[in-house]
Amino acid sequence: MKNGNVTNAVRQAIGQLFEYSHFWHELRGEPKPHLIALFTEGIGRYADYLEGHGIASVWRSGDGWDGSPRAASWGLVAKRDVSDISRLS
Numbered sequence: 001m002k003n004g005n006v007t008n009a010v011r012q013a014i015g016q017l018f019e020y021s022h023f024w025h026e027l028r029g030e031p032k033p034h035l036i037a038l039f040t041e042g043i044g045r046y047a048d049y050l051e052g053h054g055i056a057s058v059w060r061s062g063d064g065w066d067g068s069p070r071a072a073s074w075g076l077v078a079k080r081d082v083s084d085i086s087r088l089s
Contacts, residue, residue, distance in 0.1 A: 006039075010046045013037035017055060036071065 017035045025033050037050060039059040047068040050057045056070035058077055067077035 004041065006041075006043050006046060009039060010037070010043060010050065013039075013057075014050070014053065014055065034074070036074075036076070042066070 014037075017037060021032055021035065025031065034056070035054060036056040036058065039057065042059050042061060043050075043057060047057050051068050051070055056068050056074060056076070058065055058067040058071050065077050071077050072079040
């Protein structure tokens with residue numbers, strides 16, 4: 001993430017993931033891959049936005065990692081209580 005610009009980082013991640021998915025999988029007749037975006041800091045409400053587009057997200061949080069519900073369901077980060085989802089940054 002450059003200069004803490006979350007919006008730009010999320011836009012770049014979406015573009016890159018969809019481009020790779022299209023050219024490296026769909027055009028080759030392969031199934032769509034699972035998509036995950038990795039960030040160096042929290043992305044706040046964008047985690048839900050990415051989930052809506054089928055993209056899991058993981059970000060650096062303190063001395064560990066945090067992530068979206070999809071990332072947790074894949075075992076990439078610890079699962080959390082639904083009440084914790086509002087603090088996704």
